[in-house]
Amino acid sequence: MAKRVRAVLTLQLEAGKASPAPPVGPALGQHGVGIMEFVKSYNERTASSAGELIPAQITIYEDRSFSFELRTPPASNLIRRAAGLEKGASEPRREVAGSITSDQVRTIAEQKMQDLNANDIEAAMQMVAGTARSMGVEVEG
Amino acid sequence: MSSDQAELAVAAWELAGVRHSSIEYGLDEPREEPWPGHDQRSDRAEVAAYLKAEQWAEMESPLRAALGELLDAEPEIAVRGMPERDWRTAWHDHFNLVRIPGARPIVVRPPHIAYDPKRGEVVIDLVPGLAFGTGQHQSTRLCLRLLASVIEGGERVLDVGTGSGILAVAAAALGAASVTATDVDPIAVDAARETARQNQAADRIEVREDSVPATEQFDLITANLTADLLQYLAGDLAAALRPSGRLIVSGLIETRLSEVQGSLEGVGLELLAVEREDEWRAMLLRSSVR
Numbered sequence: 001m002a003k004r005v006r007a008v009l010t011l012q013l014e015a016g017k018a019s020p021a022p023p024v025g026p027a028l029g030q031h032g033v034g035i036m037e038f039v040k041s042y043n044e045r046t047a048s049s050a051g052e053l054i055p056a057q058i059t060i061y062e063d064r065s066f067s068f069e070l071r072t073p074p075a076s077n078l079i080r081r082a083a084g085l086e087k088g089a090s091e092p093r094r095e096v097a098g099s100i101t102s103d104q105v106r107t108i109a110e111q112k113m114q115d116l117n118a119n120d121i122e123a124a125m126q127m128v129a130g131t132a133r134s135m136g137v138e139v140e141g
Numbered sequence: 142m143s144s145d146q147a148e149l150a151v152a153a154w155e156l157a158g159v160r161h162s163s164i165e166y167g168l169d170e171p172r173e174e175p176w177p178g179h180d181q182r183s184d185r186a187e188v189a190a191y192l193k194a195e196q197w198a199e200m201e202s203p204l205r206a207a208l209g210e211l212l213d214a215e216p217e218i219a220v221r222g223m224p225e226r227d228w229r230t231a232w233h234d235h236f237n238l239v240r241i242p243g244a245r246p247i248v249v250r251p252p253h254i255a256y257d258p259k260r261g262e263v264v265i266d267l268v269p270g271l272a273f274g275t276g277q278h279q280s281t282r283l284c285l286r287l288l289a290s291v292i293e294g295g296e297r298v299l300d301v302g303t304g305s306g307i308l309a310v311a312a313a314a315l316g317a318a319s320v321t322a323t324d325v326d327p328i329a330v331d332a333a334r335e336t337a338r339q340n341q342a343a344d345r346i347e348v349r350e351d352s353v354p355a356t357e358q359f360d361l362i363t364a365n366l367t368a369d370l371l372q373y374l375a376g377d378l379a380a381a382l383r384p385s386g387r388l389i390v391s392g393l394i395e396t397r398l399s400e401v402q403g404s405l406e407g408v409g410l411e412l413l414a415v416e417r418e419d420e421w422r423a424m425l426l427r428s429s430v431r
Binding site for chain 1 (some may be wrong): 149152153160161162164165174181185191209213226228229235271274275277278281
């Protein structure tokens with residue numbers, strides 16, 4: 001197939017629960033992608049991970065056909081889980097909502113490496129630690 | 142912002158309570174995908190959050206603060222109004238009937254458009270989806286045009302890289318006795334089977350997860366691929382043609398035409414015609430084995 005890419009996007013979606021509502025509708029609709037086709041495939045592929053946020057990276061071709069891949073949950077999601085928190089601090093920078101260890105930072109960084117452009121694990125760990133701090137989660141050790 | 146910053150921005154916004162966001166990676170112009178699934182994200186990302194107007198009023202300052210902290214700079218934020226609409230049908234605006242004029246006109250019909258075929262027209266029903274070949278691209282239309290001009294009826298046809306199956310269905314509708322459609326992508330194989338079924342042609346089209354079959358020969362082959370793939374597969378394509386069999390290749394832009402032509406002539410094919418639409422080219426060739 002003479003595939004040439006016209007757009008690449010990532011949508012933050014809840015596994016098994018994508019619908020034509022935003023972000024799917026407006027983000028894909030502007031490119032003329034068949035939205036129900038995407039929703040059906042995404043929900044099928046993610047049905048077994050209900051409750052998790054699983055971003056989809058969508059490649060849209062010149063003739064408006066598309067393909068997509070599932071990405072790892074956002075760093076914030078992984079940090080929250082590692083710290084055992086429901087949500088981040090309501091006033092980050094002033095309030096400490098919880099903490100994670102540097103080993104946990106490394107584990108999350110390893111998980112996120114495939115999605116980040118960070119060249120080495122140290123850079124990925126710095127990004128994860130930065131995200132944690134902005135959420136009001138302290139990094140110990 | 143960079144794609145890494147975009148990841149972090151999404152994380153920051155999510156914490157501020159934004160559930161619905163997307164990242165779009167800017168491309169200056171369409172890019173060829175070197176292999177299926179190759180990551181084409183650019184480093185010019187835009188993050189969009191979808192909020193109701195009253196939510197935005199409430200969240201603007203925490204969002205700006207969270208972003209500013211992550212980016213270490215004042216973020217550029219543009220706010221745009223968006224009408225409520227039924228997003229399920231948004232793509233309809235982009236898909237019209239595709240007409241391929243000629244002695245045997247072909248019409249590609251998306252499901253939301255009602256159309257009564259005129260006498261002699263070949264109508265293909267196509268639901269655009271997860272496989273290339275919606276009829277909206279020049280390379281597909283060029284193939285359809287050449288197919289309509291060469292099929293006489295009764296041929297054994299091979300469609301390599303069938304995608305949505307549009308060319309396989311067109312070949313069957315134009316009178317081919319049998320069509321073998323192959324694709325290395327299992328999603329395309331499913332899509333092509335579905336297109337064949339929707340067009341009541343499943344009995345004449347065999348869809349397989351394969352490239353160019355090594356042990357069979359065909360009267361006519363269609364290959365809407367890329368310049369690189371056509372050069373790589375040139376020998377296999379020539380070997381799969383019966384003596385005097387014909388080959389339609391597409392998916393080339395003008396600047397790659399002569400090099401692909403050279404590769405195909407190098408394996409014993411002769412050029413019969415070149416079709417053009419915008420910068421795209423398709424070639425009709427014949428096996429010089431008699």
